[in-house]
Amino acid sequence: MLYLKSWYESRIRFLLSLIFLCGISSAVVFYFAYMHQHDRLQSRQSLDYARYIWAMIFKGGNSVREMFVFIVVFLGMGGLLRERAHGSAAFSLALPISRWRFIMARGLVGILEVSALSCVPALTVLALSRAIGQSFPPAQAIQFAILWSTCGAAFFAGAFLCSALVEGEYAAPVTALIALAIYSLTVNISVFGKYPLNTLNIHSVMSGEGMPYFRPEVVQITTLPWGTLICIFGIAVGFLALSAHVTQRQDF
Numbered sequence: 001m002l003y004l005k006s007w008y009e010s011r012i013r014f015l016l017s018l019i020f021l022c023g024i025s026s027a028v029v030f031y032f033a034y035m036h037q038h039d040r041l042q043s044r045q046s047l048d049y050a051r052y053i054w055a056m057i058f059k060g061g062n063s064v065r066e067m068f069v070f071i072v073v074f075l076g077m078g079g080l081l082r083e084r085a086h087g088s089a090a091f092s093l094a095l096p097i098s099r100w101r102f103i104m105a106r107g108l109v110g111i112l113e114v115s116a117l118s119c120v121p122a123l124t125v126l127a128l129s130r131a132i133g134q135s136f137p138p139a140q141a142i143q144f145a146i147l148w149s150t151c152g153a154a155f156f157a158g159a160f161l162c163s164a165l166v167e168g169e170y171a172a173p174v175t176a177l178i179a180l181a182i183y184s185l186t187v188n189i190s191v192f193g194k195y196p197l198n199t200l201n202i203h204s205v206m207s208g209e210g211m212p213y214f215r216p217e218v219v220q221i222t223t224l225p226w227g228t229l230i231c232i233f234g235i236a237v238g239f240l241a242l243s244a245h246v247t248q249r250q251d252f
Helices: 002-037 049-059 064-075 080-086 089-094 099-132 138-165 171-187 202-207 226-249
Strands: none
Touching: 002 049, 002 064, 002 099, 049 064, 049 099, 049 202, 064 099, 064 138, 064 171, 064 202, 099 138, 099 226, 138 171, 138 202, 138 226, 171 202, 202 226
């Protein structure tokens, strides 16, 4: 029941996010076919299909990846403070469960939703590439989906923590976006530009840019950085646990 309640509360945001990611990823694939059909790539012969997909979807910088991060942040808006702002917290508090279980259930459902959304661009590219006479390595698509899933969980958990600390329909998402902006600006300074400090930049971990496991000349991930991913997922779990601890201590 608890997990179904969490799903019902977030399913509209999840389904709209899924449709949006599928639509924008489809547009990226078909735009490549449009450029080929109208000879728009003659002056950019080095831009092959795999490099184009990586640049427009997986890399970052006005790409689908950045849209995914923003979606995940807004998906992380939840918890009892948000329910109190909507006047529905009394029902949740009346349930015979602890606040810890309530928050962790909401967090688990959210992470599962993030994992599902992280697969949407990869699956869309794989499904539509054949339709335009191109191909993208399935192994690469799966590896990027795993990177997005793990790193997206950290962004989700960070936003979820903000919603547990800040009350208000608009105050919580604004706080989460400000925190995201501060983090992104901090990890983009020069001192974090080289390995191993660049592993602190989750954006780079997601895209592979500048990472030892990514070969930019062929646009391929050689192997997944499991150690880094375990650490990032541990941070996500820590944020969720902190959210539950904060909620337990709040007076409703």
